[in-house]
Amino acid sequence: MQKTPLFSVSDLSKSYGAQLGCRDVSFDLHSGEIMGIVGESGSGKSTLLNCLAGHLAPDRGDVCFDVDGTGLVSTLAMSEPERRLLARTQWAYVHQNPRDGLRMSVSAGGNIGERLMNVGARHYGNIRQDASSWMDRVELSTGRIDDRPATFSGGMQQRLQIARNLVTGPRLVFMDEPTGGLDVSVQARLLDLLRSLVQDLGLSVIIVTHDLAVVRMLAHRMMVMQHGHVVETGLADQVLDDPQHPYTQLLVSSVLQV
Amino acid sequence: MTEQITTPSANDTNDAPKHNPEAHNLDATDSYNFAYLDEQTKRMIRRALLKALAIPGYQVPFASREMPMPYGWGTGGVQVTAACLTPDDCVKVIDQGADDTTNAVSIRSFFARTAGVRTTEATDEASLIQTRHRIPETELTEGQLLVYQVPIPEPLRFLEPRETETRKMHALSEYGLMHVKLYEDISQHGHIATAYAYPVNVEGHYVMDPSPIPKFDNPKMSNCAAIQLFGAGREQRIYAIPPYCHVKSLDFEDYPFDRLRAPGACALCGADDSYLDEVIMDDEGTRMYVCSDTDFCSTRREQGHVGDQSGLFDSEEG
Numbered sequence: 001m002q003k004t005p006l007f008s009v010s011d012l013s014k015s016y017g018a019q020l021g022c023r024d025v026s027f028d029l030h031s032g033e034i035m036g037i038v039g040e041s042g043s044g045k046s047t048l049l050n051c052l053a054g055h056l057a058p059d060r061g062d063v064c065f066d067v068d069g070t071g072l073v074s075t076l077a078m079s080e081p082e083r084r085l086l087a088r089t090q091w092a093y094v095h096q097n098p099r100d101g102l103r104m105s106v107s108a109g110g111n112i113g114e115r116l117m118n119v120g121a122r123h124y125g126n127i128r129q130d131a132s133s134w135m136d137r138v139e140l141s142t143g144r145i146d147d148r149p150a151t152f153s154g155g156m157q158q159r160l161q162i163a164r165n166l167v168t169g170p171r172l173v174f175m176d177e178p179t180g181g182l183d184v185s186v187q188a189r190l191l192d193l194l195r196s197l198v199q200d201l202g203l204s205v206i207i208v209t210h211d212l213a214v215v216r217m218l219a220h221r222m223m224v225m226q227h228g229h230v231v232e233t234g235l236a237d238q239v240l241d242d243p244q245h246p247y248t249q250l251l252v253s254s255v256l257q258v
Numbered sequence: 259m260t261e262q263i264t265t266p267s268a269n270d271t272n273d274a275p276k277h278n279p280e281a282h283n284l285d286a287t288d289s290y291n292f293a294y295l296d297e298q299t300k301r302m303i304r305r306a307l308l309k310a311l312a313i314p315g316y317q318v319p320f321a322s323r324e325m326p327m328p329y330g331w332g333t334g335g336v337q338v339t340a341a342c343l344t345p346d347d348c349v350k351v352i353d354q355g356a357d358d359t360t361n362a363v364s365i366r367s368f369f370a371r372t373a374g375v376r377t378t379e380a381t382d383e384a385s386l387i388q389t390r391h392r393i394p395e396t397e398l399t400e401g402q403l404l405v406y407q408v409p410i411p412e413p414l415r416f417l418e419p420r421e422t423e424t425r426k427m428h429a430l431s432e433y434g435l436m437h438v439k440l441y442e443d444i445s446q447h448g449h450i451a452t453a454y455a456y457p458v459n460v461e462g463h464y465v466m467d468p469s470p471i472p473k474f475d476n477p478k479m480s481n482c483a484a485i486q487l488f489g490a491g492r493e494q495r496i497y498a499i500p501p502y503c504h505v506k507s508l509d510f511e512d513y514p515f516d517r518l519r520a521p522g523a524c525a526l527c528g529a530d531d532s533y534l535d536e537v538i539m540d541d542e543g544t545r546m547y548v549c550s551d552t553d554f555c556s557t558r559r560e561q562g563h564v565g566d567q568s569g570l571f572d573s574e575e576g
Contacts, residue, residue: 081430103417103438109445110438117441118434124444124510146445 006031006204007052007172008072012061014051020228021047025061027223027233031171034198034205036219036236038212038251044228045208046176052206053093053174054083065090065172088118092165096177098157101164102149108135108160109145115168134163138193155186159193166197173198175207179214191217212255216240224248293340293373299323303341303496307487310498315464316428317411322494326368331361332390333491335407339369339388342403342487348376350384355392355533355550362390379553391454393475395532395554398484400501406469408490411497413457413467433465436508444513453518459506460499473507474517474533480505524549527558528565546570 005028014021022044029035039045050056052063054075064072067086075083087093095101102111112131113121121127132142138159140152149157158178165173178194179187195218198205207218215222215236222239224232224247232245243249291297299321306320325333339349349369353362357379365388366377378384381396388405398404414424417435427433436457443451456473460466468479469488479486479499486499499505509515523530525546532554534547546567549555559568 080426084430084432106438106442107445110441113441114434114438116434117437118432120434122437122511124441125512127441128445 004066004071005029006033006066007206008064009052010062010064012048012051012058012063014047014056014058020044022051022225022228025223025230027230029172029204029206031204032202033221034207034219036215036222037206037208037225038210038215038222039225040210040251043225045210045225047228048225049174049176049206049208053091054087055093088115089168090171092168092170092173094158094161094165094173094175094178096180098149098154098161101161102157104148104150107146107148108140108152111149111160112164112167115164119168130167134167135160137197138163139189153186155182155190158182158190162194162197166201166203169201170203172204172206175205175209177209177211178207179209179211187214194218212240212252224251290372292345293343293369293375294326295323295337295340299337300341303337306496307338307341307498310487310496311485311500313464314499314503315460315466315497317495317497319494320496322491325491327364329492330409332365332388332407334489334493334496335388335390335405335491336365336368336489337491338405338487338489338496339365339386340373342386342405343369343373343375345373345375347385348378348383350378350381350387350553351389352387352392352394352551352553353390355394355535355554356552358552380557381553391470391472392533392550393471393478395529395549395551396557398482400483402484404482404484404486406471406486406488408467408469408488408495409492411467411488411490411493411495413455413465428464431463433459433508436465437510440508440510440513444510450509450513450516456515457508459508461503461505465508466497466499472518472533473515474519476505476507476515477517520547522547523565524555525565525567525570527555527563527568529555529558529563 007029010026012025013023025048037045037048047056051058063075065075067073067090075086109128109131112134113127116127116130132145135142135145140156140159149160152160179190182190191214209215219236221234222236223230224239224245226247232239232243232248239248240252243252303320306318310316310318322334323337325336327333349366351362351366353359356362369375370377381387381394385401386403386405387394390407393404412424414427414435417439418424418427440450454472455467455470456476457465458468458476458479468476481502481504483501485501488497507515520534520536524532524534526548529549532549532551535550537546537548539546
């Protein structure tokens with residue numbers, strides 16, 4: 001593991017007036033690492049993720065990213081064009097609902113190609129070839145490249161969204177409940193796919209979920225959030241097998257055993 | 259038609275001359291102001307025009323006024339024309355290339371009445387040409403103004419509905435989305451099927467909607483000697499291309515821009531390089547192609563050029 005982290009968050013706080021979003025969150029993420037953030041609904045997970053990805057401006061704290069391997073740079077101090085370029089090239093954001101992350105009126109190939117065209121690809125044949133090979137990688141039939149996402153099932157839409165995000169080779173991926181709303185067998189298949197993609201591409205991932213099984217399967221490390229605070233953090237297996245904080249204990253014991 | 263919109267001197271009963279082009283009265287009590295709009299409005303529009311010329315392709319917001327015609331009939335173009343007119347101007351108005359269609363005739367008579375300016379159908383005589391959906395075939399020269407009527411000025415509108423977002427995309431030159439539209443065209447039709455309102459990039463920065471002109475006309479916008487002004491009344495935007503600007507139609511490396519023109523020559527004047535209208539002749543599917551630019555076509559016929567069916571209309575009239 002390299003010495004300086006890829007991504008570093010310090011004392012991040014965000015509140016909506018009197019309503020607390022998240023408070024004093026700090027962590028480092030190294031290259032190739034997968035961080036799971038768990039907690040119940042309303043615990044501030046999504047607020048935190050939106051602050052990290054630059055969709056929301058935090059009230060306090062800093063979010064730093066190692067843009068070109070020369071050290072951490074504060075993304076909050078960046079100009080907007082720089083931040084938007086970063087979000088298009090080195091970062092990716094997978095929404096819980098694929099309809100938020102896809103253009104539903106544009107074909108699957110166009111959806112995957114959009115990020116390429118955003119960074120300057122102007123050769124139709126190459127764009128189409130890339131789109132087709134990425135559809136193959138996320139186990140979508142390449143014969144459906146000209147179909148609109150609206151004709152796809154929920155699981156296929158989610159896989160298309162992942163392909164669309166990964167096509168420009170990002171280094172850091174934010175995922176907001178990527179398996180939410182999918183049935184269990186589709187979830188399992190998607191998790192398998194995610195695990196192999198993450199391994200092959202050496203991605204760093206910050207994944208927000210309320211599903212402990214997702215964390216168990218994907219994450220190296222995890223944070224447990226409650227009422228906007230991080231109550232426990234550590235290696236995923238360690239936290240799940242030996243939870244220390246009462247809330248984590250409750251969370252782990254609440255998982256239904258079949 | 260009505261006494262109200264004749265020149266002020268026409269109502270006078272004293273010995274003042276019946277028509278005096280210098281008597282363009284700024285007093286709003288007895289007649290319309292010169293070219294219909296009041297001077298404050300013209301000043302506001304001219305400011306927007308200057309800004310638009312300073313930033314080629316940038317959409318400048320302006321306080322569009324109610325005009326005595328419905329939206330979609332060229333309220334934006336009419337306001338730009340009114341703000342640019344001087345008493346010495348000679349106005350030509352075309353609609354889809356034709357001087358004799360309802361929209362063109364009514365706008366031309368509107369300015370003849372409210373501004374008392376000369377009007378013409380000849381492209382090279384006009385100092386100001388207001389157009390709907392065409393650029394004249396005759397090459398424009400320095401000193402001429404070309405005013406476009408624009409229905410929707412935002413090229414990204416149907417791809418990104420949020421105005422806040424499209425403004426940001428323009429400011430940062432994030433135009434990947436525009437190519438997504440062209441990509442969709444190729445994937446569905448095998449070629450770029452967008453035939454009008456074909457997006458262009460002006461001087462390497464702003465992507466602009468050239469109004470619904472056929473893409474055949476796009477190359478004429480580049481390096482044009484005339485000033486090109488675009489007015490969108492309902493959307494309240496003005497944009498411009500100063501003379502001799504580089505205007506590039508967007509395309510892919512492996513699917514380059516293509517002008518698209520109906521096959522064949524004009525049936526009346528024989529021109530094989532002009533933009534053609536298709537006219538259905540009967541129920542059997544017979545069709546003829548004629549120049550869409552009526553001034554260009556009639557000038558050529560006067561010069562003695564003939565097409566396949568040159569005598570067609572002469573015999574009917576005779």
